Amino acid sequence: MADLRVNIGRLALKNPVMTASGTFGYGLEFADFIPLDGLGGIIVKGTTLKPREGNDYPRMAETAQGMLNCVGLQNKGVDYFCSHIYPQIKDIDTNMIVNVSGSSPEDYAACAARIDALENIPAIELNISCPNVKDGGMAFGVTCGGAESVVKAVRECYHKTLIVKLSPNVTNIADIARACEAQGADSVSLINTLMGMAIDIERRRPLLSIGTGGLSGPCVKPVALRMVWQVAKAVKIPVVGLGGISSATDAIEFLMAGATAIEIGTANFLDPAITIKVRDGINLWLDAHGCRDIHEIIGCV
Amino acid sequence: MKKYVIDLQVRSVEQLSPKHVLLKLTDDHPLPEMLPGQFVEVRVDHSPTTFLRRPISINFVDKANNELWLLVAMIGDGTRQLGCLHAGDVLNCVLPLGNTFTMPSARQERVLLVGGGVGMAPMLFMGGEMHRMGCEPTFLLGGRTHTDLLELDIFNRFGRVCVTTEDGSMGEKGFVTNHSVLNEHFDRICTCGPKPMMMAVARYAKQNNIDCEVSLENMMACGLGACLCCVEKTTEGNLCVCKEGPVFNVNRLLWQI
Numbered sequence: 001m002a003d004l005r006v007n008i009g010r011l012a013l014k015n016p017v018m019t020a021s022g023t024f025g026y027g028l029e030f031a032d033f034i035p036l037d038g039l040g041g042i043i044v045k046g047t048t049l050k051p052r053e054g055n056d057y058p059r060m061a062e063t064a065q066g067m068l069n070c071v072g073l074q075n076k077g078v079d080y081f082c083s084h085i086y087p088q089i090k091d092i093d094t095n096m097i098v099n100v101s102g103s104s105p106e107d108y109a110a111c112a113a114r115i116d117a118l119e120n121i122p123a124i125e126l127n128i129s130c131p132n133v134k135d136g137g138m139a140f141g142v143t144c145g146g147a148e149s150v151v152k153a154v155r156e157c158y159h160k161t162l163i164v165k166l167s168p169n170v171t172n173i174a175d176i177a178r179a180c181e182a183q184g185a186d187s188v189s190l191i192n193t194l195m196g197m198a199i200d201i202e203r204r205r206p207l208l209s210i211g212t213g214g215l216s217g218p219c220v221k222p223v224a225l226r227m228v229w230q231v232a233k234a235v236k237i238p239v240v241g242l243g244g245i246s247s248a249t250d251a252i253e254f255l256m257a258g259a260t261a262i263e264i265g266t267a268n269f270l271d272p273a274i275t276i277k278v279r280d281g282i283n284l285w286l287d288a289h290g291c292r293d294i295h296e297i298i299g300c301v
Numbered sequence: 302m303k304k305y306v307i308d309l310q311v312r313s314v315e316q317l318s319p320k321h322v323l324l325k326l327t328d329d330h331p332l333p334e335m336l337p338g339q340f341v342e343v344r345v346d347h348s349p350t351t352f353l354r355r356p357i358s359i360n361f362v363d364k365a366n367n368e369l370w371l372l373v374a375m376i377g378d379g380t381r382q383l384g385c386l387h388a389g390d391v392l393n394c395v396l397p398l399g400n401t402f403t404m405p406s407a408r409q410e411r412v413l414l415v416g417g418g419v420g421m422a423p424m425l426f427m428g429g430e431m432h433r434m435g436c437e438p439t440f441l442l443g444g445r446t447h448t449d450l451l452e453l454d455i456f457n458r459f460g461r462v463c464v465t466t467e468d469g470s471m472g473e474k475g476f477v478t479n480h481s482v483l484n485e486h487f488d489r490i491c492t493c494g495p496k497p498m499m500m501a502v503a504r505y506a507k508q509n510n511i512d513c514e515v516s517l518e519n520m521m522a523c524g525l526g527a528c529l530c531c532v533e534k535t536t537e538g539n540l541c542v543c544k545e546g547p548v549f550n551v552n553r554l555l556w557q558i
């Protein structure tokens with residue numbers, strides 16, 4: 001049994017396996033399938049200052065080894081989260097991390113400040129990379145200046161571990177990561193979904209209600225892995241890797257590319273118990289290869 | 302109700318029509334409790350173009366034989382692959398998912414169960430459970446043609462069966478909403494089928510002041526209320542069909558009927 005513990009800044013994880021925002025609800029939806037406290041962290045559904053209805057149906061299209069979604073950050077807002085959801089999840093014995101989104105730096109900061117006050121939420125993941133909302137979201141994540149403005153505003157009022165989730169829809173993701181690091185981010189997570197599209201050829205219309213959506217699943221894994229490798233070399237802060245991870249082998253690839261921890265997203269839809277299987281698979285692999293500590297493989301490539 | 306992800310054994314695969322198969326699944330242990338209206342997310346192996354699980358409504362639970370029945374309409378690659386299963390194969394299932402039809406509160410309640418096409422599948426389980434508690438449901442089943450009408454012998458065991466076909470090859474000719482049984486009084490209607498049919502049934506129910514539940518089949522990914530892909534607009538905002546549904550009282554929906 002190897003030591004799987006890792007740290008993201010001041011945040012201690014019992015193992016590197018977390019869940020990707022928007023694919024795991026608030027964790028409770030999966031409580032019948034896995035022991036939630038067996039995970040390194042649970043990153044809950046994207047939360048905004050004000051409630052959002054999200055985009056119209058249809059919001060999903062299946063693709064080759066993946067799927068497109070344009071949910072558009074449907075959530076009941078941070079007040080509802082604090083009053084109704086937080087009491088249900090605060091005692092789950094793992095790192096409960098809130099994904100925060102907004103439409104202006106002030107918006108992000110106000111939402112983050114509310115969550116800063118919640119004792120059992122030790123970190124937030126700042127979503128500057130949602131491709132499915134017009135007002136903000138990815139707009140901040142595709143330029144260094146945009147990323148800086150949001151991270152700076154949030155860093156001033158948020159005092160715990162700050163992870164910034166990056167968009168792959170950029171020319172040079174390492175530049176964006178460096179900009180976040182310079183403004184005080186404790187970590188960057190990548191990648192959010194790749195912007196894509198699918199068309200119903202009989203109706204001659206896009207399959208998704210807003211035309212485009214974010215692509216996720218095994219089809220994006222090689223792109224994500226390459227970006228994690230590039231970013232891990234470009235910054236000193238820990239990197240959280242995600243994008244199509246569906247097995248322990250996938251997760252180990254990301255760790256070797258330089259990720260300190262990983263998130264599992266779309267794979268939760270195919271197997272609601274996949275997270276624990278990946279954790280156990282990492283452990284088995286380390287044992288089989290004589291590794292006593294997961295740090296022996298992190299960034300080894 | 303506790304949900305499970307389990308490998309079930311395929312006990313039999315019956316071709317009920319050129320485009321429908323009935324899968325009877327079983328397990329060495331007693332199957333989990335399931336209720337009428339709920340569904341199963343099945344993993345489709347050996348279909349390269351099928352990425353996500355497929356939601357399939359529960360057709361029937363045969364407790365005596367420890368069997369779960371899934372009636373599958375072979376429409377796309379995924380469901381066609383399910384039709385290629387053989388006895389002895391394994392099907393990975395997440396179940397039971399979603400909410401349920403409302404069971405009658407009294408034996409004398411007059412309930413009409415309306416199924417169109419493969420939407421008749423959950424009506425068998427609902428009717429069977431009603432029969433078990435001493436109620437006699439009326440089934441109103443519609444199809445394009447006589448080969449769309451499936452499992453009629455079993456429906457007949459549980460209640461009165463009324464049939465329509467669009468081509469008149471069985472039962473009364475026309476749509477379910479044209480059937481003469483609708484001249485009778487019913488206290489409640491449960492329906493599942495193509496959306497235009499359910500809307501027509503809901504319109505009839507509204508005009509006659511009858512409580513009406515519909516079962517929706519919006520495209521899903523997770524089936525657990527986590528991804529928020531399968532939402533339907535309701536009086537309470539966007540709700541997940543997989544978790545808050547698939548059964549909704551029509552009064553909660555924003556359908557223009």
